[in-house]
Amino acid sequence: MKIKGLADGSYLRSINRRTLLKGAAAGGAAVTMGSLFAPAVRAQTAIKIGYVTPQTGPLAAFAEADDFVLGVIRELLGGGLETASGTIPVEIVVRDSQSNPNRAAEVARELIVDEGVSLMVVASTPETTNPVSTQCELEEVPCISTMAPWQPWYMGRQANPAAPEAFRYTYHYFWGLEDIIGTYTAMWNQLDTNKSVGGLFPNDADGNAWGDAALGIAPGMAAAGYTVADPGRYQNLTEDFSAQINAFKSANAEIVTGVIIPPDLTTFWTQSNQQGFKPKAATIAKAILFPSAVEALGPLGHNLSSEVWWTPNHPYTSSLTGETGVQVADAFSAASGRPWTQPIGFIYSLFEVAIDVLKRAADVSDPDAITESIAATNLQTLTGPVQWGKDADLGPIASNVSKTPLVGGQWRLKDDETFELVVVENVLAPEVALAGEMEAIA
Structure with missing residues (x-):
């Protein structure tokens, strides 16, 4: 696997950025390169993954492993990511929600509109996952979330279990x-x-x-x-x-x-x-x-x-390196001087899933192709299997929710x-x- 580090693809936005992009492509006279929106139209030379996390505030303990995991993932992504579109550099752009739902929504929109992220990942309680997921759904940006029970993530966003098509771009994995x-x-x-x-x-x-x-x-x-x-x-x-x-x-x-x-x-x-x-x-x-x-x-x-949710002794290994939970936890303790903490496993697996999705996507410049790749995920991660659609007991909800042990x-x-x-x-x-x-x- 190859992977690497810096992206600059950004996108247009009016009602949402996808609507404007489609309009620009279909009617070049309506929006030109010299118009108000010129900075947003350029070839994608890299991929940006947005990550929203509560690094400060009362939920900061959920983000204790962030620096360690991000360091590991960025090192793995150092040579570019092999995708169907070729080997492409990847940048992870991180924003602190400050443990505030309003701030989470605000920085998610910044990542989408200003940074032009191709894929959003988010973790750590509904106060973080829900506003970010909702913003991504509105903007038609693929989003993967974790570390919140599925009920507050799903029902808390006013979803109707009988109408699973309500969520087209947002996917969640955790227990219930x-x-x-x-x-x-x-x-x-x-x-x-x-x-x-x-x-x-x-x-x-x-x-x-x-x-x-x-x-x-x-x-x-x-x-x-x-x-x-x-x-x-x-x-x-x-x-x-x-x-x-x-x-x-x-x-x-x-x-x-x-x-x-x-x-x-x-x-x-x-x-x-x-x-x-x-x-x-x-x-x-x-x-x-x-x-x-x-x-x-x-x-x-x-x-x-x-x-x-996770301990180093859980019987799962990294899909990226083959390392066990004990090896990953020991590396965290060596780097931080702190005992292992449960979010290590899930923040790590969040990026395992993101990387796997981008590797399999037919076109990493197309949000719909990335979304289709998310839906087709079947990955053994450091925290166990992630596969949307596998949990028959959830009914239609399983299309957007994958349960973990x-x-x-x-x-x-x-x-x-x-x-x-x-x-x-x-x-x-x-x-x-x-x-x-x-x-x-x-």
């Missing part, structure tokens, strides 16, 4: 809330509890999807014998969780779950311990995916649990005061080895 329900309840079934669960759901795309009375996690939890006490939505970066803690005490909740940003978990869990609320299990999505977030809690982080884990405080993430449940992905059993919080 049905996988959360199966994994979390299997973890809790290892403990002796009263099956009363307190739910923490913020007023954002994730929280509204998880906490939806009909489509969220509560109905599935109920089917598994668990009752969820939901005190209602709260605003991100809340400073006082006393109302939620008192509601969980009233419900005699022995389990807490939710989808929380890292700063809010620190506030909630510290106040819970101060106010005498000590459940047997706290299985929290989003907030404790990362070593840095658990380290911030000190000993209070021991035996907190969460979903696990999910297991459950617990953070264990070691003697040296560092934390280790131990896989304790693999009912939905038995190919991922267990490393321990679920333990109650002391």
Whole structure:
């Protein structure tokens, strides 16, 4: 494989850039090279991949591996990418969403209109993936996203599952809330509890999807014998969780779950311990995916649990180099001085998919050809298989969503005061080895 580094192809835009391009091609008299739009009409000599990521703000932990992965990918792309159009240089243009949905949409449009990206990739929670995907759909730019459950990505963009053609240019791969329900309840079934669960759901795309009375996690939890006490939505970066803690005490909740940003978990869990609320299990999505977030809690982080998307021991290898997860994670730690973190796998696989798509596209200058290549993807990546259309249980949604494996884990405080993430449940992905059993919080 060959790949390389700098692109300058940009595009015209009126209602959207594709509309104007088609008009210019069809009626040369309408738009000329000497017109207002002249800078946008030039031969494509390279490919630009746009990447939007929350490198700063409360979601910054999701981007901790960005610099490392981008360095690896840029080195691999150093000699140009062999495509159906020949060997073409590639540039990855990165923009920071600052953990703000409005900013994510703004920089996505900049990448499309000003930079002329041929393919957009985006990761890390619906606050980032959704506005970028929506902008790409409007502008008819192919987009691949990950690291957000598929329900808030799909339903959060007002999609109708019966009309999958609503999304022509945007494709997503990750797990769904049905996988959360199966994994979390299997973890809790290892403990002796009263099956009363307190739910923490913020007023954002994730929280509204998880906490939806009909489509969220509560109905599935109920089917598994668990009752969820939901005190209602709260605003991100809340400073006082006393109302939620008192509601969980009233419900005699022995389990807490939710989808929380890292700063809010620190506030909630510290106040819970101060106010005498000590459940047997706290299985929290989003907030404790990362070593840095658990380290911030000190000993209070021991035996907190969460979903696990990827570990170095997952039995998958890089489609680019053949390296194992252990080799990639060790390289990250050597480069950064930090322990491995789950986004390493998914940011890496995001670019694996992007490169594979561009290699197979019939014409890398044609957004429709790139989109057709995305739809035809069947790739084994560092995080497992990515193939749109393979998940029959999703029905028409599978055209735009490819599910990835999910297991459950617990953070264990070691003697040296560092934390280790131990896989304790693999009912939905038995190919991922267990490393321990679920333990109650002391």
